[in-house]
Amino acid sequence: MQVVIKELLRLHPPLPFLIPRETFKDTKFIGYDVPKGTRVLVNTWAIGRDPECWDDPMSFNPERFLGSKVDVKGQHYELISFGSGWRIFVCLPLGHRMMHFALGSLLHEFDWQLPEGVSPKSINMAESMGITARKRDSLKAIPIKA
Template sequence: MFFAGSETTSTSIEWAMAELLLNPEAMAKAKAELTRSIGPNRRLEETDIDNLPYLNAVVKETLRLHPPVPLLVPREAKNDTNFMGYSIPKNTKVLINAWAIGRDPDAWDDPLCFKPERFLASKLDYKGQDFEYIPFGAGRRICVGLALAHRLLHVTLGSLIHEFEWKLGGQVTPETLDMKERLGITSRKLEPLLAVPTKRN
């Protein structure tokens, strides 16, 4: 449980920061919202999360493109089933590909682009009721750490954005930033993100 909780959270924050550094307009909108909502001199707290719709949209969009666990907990067919023309025999192990669902062009406009705005006017949530968006799974096997992840992702990411100015490190530019994935139990960046913080003015 410790590994699952820490690895997935750090992976999601790394992806969010990479996407924001690739999309400076989104970074600027998130920073402006934080400054407007909590002020320049106060630290972000859990009680602020509900008043930050753009930050919430950034987290949701990150989880859509980069679900921390690309293949959800396996299911097993209890009966012989026919689903969308496919015959699934009883006792078949079924793996749900959350990564592919989040990039499905039948469910999402411009599915490969990072657009937090798509969630601003949307009721979609990651609590397992909307099957086109299930980064934490659904039903009885939904991630038990969802509530903790919700708080950690928003507070950690929001604090990093609010407290610091960020730029890519080394010789990396937005054009050369490697966004390839290394698939395993979690979906990490193939090349770890190198970002340099400076204290905001």
């Protein structure tokens, strides 16, 4: 379940753009001059889909994290769903545990099926961007008591 949650956070970070930061000195970044005091956004959504960081970045493949030390705790900059460094999301330990608890509880208590006429391939995974990222079309799944 841990690798599934990592993969979910890689492809669908809760905040597609982390809180704005400000440069503390003049910097040159990929050929651009960035003056001191410039506000910048970290695009976690794009990092999770960057082919320089991930093999086959658009596919859902939790196995990529098996045997990997990459985690969401801010030390691996290719997976920074909750930020990094001293400005990391303060409730990360609680939030991380709650994701595992909630998903584990739902999977333990129910079997799930898609509505009639819907197949996994037909689900639209497009997202709607705003302060948070969410699926453009709601996902409907039917819980069946296990």
